[in-house]
Amino acid sequence: MELSAVKTVAPSLATEPALAPAEEDEKVRVRIAPSPTGPLHIGTARTALFNWLFARQQGGKFILRIEDTDKERSEKQYEQMIFDGLSWLGFDWDEGPTLNTDGTIGPDKGAFGPYRQSERTAIYRKYIQELLEKGEAYYCYCTKEDIEAQRQAMLEAGLPPRYSGHCRNLTPPPDRKPEVIRFKIPEIKVEFTDMIHGKASFDAALLGDQVIAKDLDTPLYNFAVVVDDALMRITHVIRGDDHFSNTPKQILVQRALGFPTPQYAHLPLILNPDRSKMSKRFSDVALANYRERGYLPDAIVNFLGLLGWHPKDDHEIFDRAFAVANFDIARVQKTGAIFNEEKLDWLNREHMKAMPIGELAALVKPFFAKAGIETAAAEVLDDGNGSMFERAVALQLARAKTLAEIAESARFLFVMPSYEPKLLCWKDSAPNDAQDALRDAQQALTELDQAGFSSREALMNALAPATDARGRGAVLWPLRVSLSGQSASPDPMEIMQVLGKTESLRRIASAIAALGSMG
Numbered sequence: 001m002e003l004s005a006v007k008t009v010a011p012s013l014a015t016e017p018a019l020a021p022a023e024e025d026e027k028v029r030v031r032i033a034p035s036p037t038g039p040l041h042i043g044t045a046r047t048a049l050f051n052w053l054f055a056r057q058q059g060g061k062f063i064l065r066i067e068d069t070d071k072e073r074s075e076k077q078y079e080q081m082i083f084d085g086l087s088w089l090g091f092d093w094d095e096g097p098t099l100n101t102d103g104t105i106g107p108d109k110g111a112f113g114p115y116r117q118s119e120r121t122a123i124y125r126k127y128i129q130e131l132l133e134k135g136e137a138y139y140c141y142c143t144k145e146d147i148e149a150q151r152q153a154m155l156e157a158g159l160p161p162r163y164s165g166h167c168r169n170l171t172p173p174p175d176r177k178p179e180v181i182r183f184k185i186p187e188i189k190v191e192f193t194d195m196i197h198g199k200a201s202f203d204a205a206l207l208g209d210q211v212i213a214k215d216l217d218t219p220l221y222n223f224a225v226v227v228d229d230a231l232m233r234i235t236h237v238i239r240g241d242d243h244f245s246n247t248p249k250q251i252l253v254q255r256a257l258g259f260p261t262p263q264y265a266h267l268p269l270i271l272n273p274d275r276s277k278m279s280k281r282f283s284d285v286a287l288a289n290y291r292e293r294g295y296l297p298d299a300i301v302n303f304l305g306l307l308g309w310h311p312k313d314d315h316e317i318f319d320r321a322f323a324v325a326n327f328d329i330a331r332v333q334k335t336g337a338i339f340n341e342e343k344l345d346w347l348n349r350e351h352m353k354a355m356p357i358g359e360l361a362a363l364v365k366p367f368f369a370k371a372g373i374e375t376a377a378a379e380v381l382d383d384g385n386g387s388m389f390e391r392a393v394a395l396q397l398a399r400a401k402t403l404a405e406i407a408e409s410a411r412f413l414f415v416m417p418s419y420e421p422k423l424l425c426w427k428d429s430a431p432n433d434a435q436d437a438l439r440d441a442q443q444a445l446t447e448l449d450q451a452g453f454s455s456r457e458a459l460m461n462a463l464a465p466a467t468d469a470r471g472r473g474a475v476l477w478p479l480r481v482s483l484s485g486q487s488a489s490p491d492p493m494e495i496m497q498v499l500g501k502t503e504s505l506r507r508i509a510s511a512i513a514a515l516g517s518m519g
């Protein structure tokens with residue numbers, strides 16, 4: 001294979017024979033190669049993270065390749081989800097199809113494109129032809145029924161089933177169309193050293209000749225991936241353990257085409273808490289669902305980082321920069337990584353708490369809109385103590401695991417819920433008692449100035465004469481219900497600190513009126 005000395009522009013299909021070398025200093029080139037056949041899976045996001053970390057840490061390149069050879073199952077909407085998901089998580093890619101600023105898909109960037117397999121058919125065709133000419137691959141005429149009959153015969157003979165090699169040396173039958181193109185698997189041991197699992201050895205004789213394409217223009221994954229990894233100068237293939245058994249097949253195709261073998265690292269499978277393979281039954285498998293449910297991208301990145309790896313000192317809460325600096329692929333665990341949503345909830349809370357409140361409030365805003373809660377007025381309402389909107393977010397942050405939960409639990413601060421006036425009565429006390437207690441509170445709070453509403457202490461002091469005279473519960477219960485309309489909520493001082501003087505007094509007055517109408 002001739003190597004051209006300089007990398008110039010993207011190889012044109014007609015003149016593509018040489019493997020364009022990567023730039024001298026590009027010691028590391030890794031890729032994420034998702035198939036757009038469904039919503040972006042959380043496992044793919046984890047693989048993307050580990051590749052991205054490795055590239056950033058090693059000063060290498062992170063490449064995005066869309067593996068859309070499966071024409072029936074690949075869809076543009078899923079491709080869009082790949083772009084949206086990866087960019088939401090902050091995994092910027094150096095080469096691959098780009099995203100325009102308006103979120104639509106843009107042109108490719110990088111010298112080794114095209115980066116969509118569907119646009120690389122002519123390249124694959126050339127290499128399939130090369131294998132056919134060299135006698136490393138052949139047309140196979142066996143039908144599905146033939147294959148099934150061979151399988152049965154082998155099982156009956158007590159042999160592990162594999163393709164029999166029937167068409168290996170066949171003179172092409174003139175009256176029949178070939179079914180597929182097969183690659184001749186030599187009867188040897190294939191060995192490689194995985195960066196995570198160590199030495200691996202496979203007996204290729206067990207594989208049987210593998211289908212690499214349906215026809216010249218329809219290559220299958222195990223073939224296209226080899227051509228792409230070589231032409232894109234991929235140095236390290238970091239992917240899920242589910243591809244471990246594909247590796248020897250890919251190495252054999254590499255050898256037949258004279259391609260170098262990259263380093264492999266197979267990441268542990270992601271498991272349900274009961275150690276079964278991660279499934280919808282236990283948790284969402286689509287990344288987009290977590291976004292929709294109000295998880296922060298920073299928390300997801302942190303969580304994904306812990307799926308199979310952890311920093312040396314067991315430091316659990318970290319950001320991207322920390323992960324880039326500390327990630328060590330050799331320390332990725334070999335055994336399955338348990339997907340624990342409670343851990344994600346905890347991390348999400350920690351990341352939310354660590355954010356400046358203004359930034360957090362901006363992220364929660366769309367969730368209020370989704371829950372049908374109007375916040376525009378509260379965003380501008382600032383009585384010198386930050387906007388009412390930000391105070392509401394800060395208050396509910398203590399009770400919520402996600403952005404969506406903050407919005408949902410803060411609803412009563414923006415829209416007074418309707419409630420039964422009876423709820424205002426403390427224990428078995430009469431409506432009159434509640435009304436009197438609220439009147440006392442109303443008077444004391446009317447006398448308190450606006451600034452006093454930003455201080456818990458000032459509010460408690462203002463209410464002290466009433467609570468001393470009537471008892472805490474007798475005053476604070478009806479007061480809390482008048483402000484929240486709920487039997488469970490933050491305490492009245494906290495609510496008043498968010499609502500401010502005018503709105504607090506308005507709610508108290510309407511509770512007094514409601515009690516009056518109880519008769």
Ligand code: GLU
Nearest residue numbers: 033034035067225239243
């Ligand atoms: N398209 C394959 C997948 O989504 C990529 C596997 C690989 O990284 O080689 O699983």
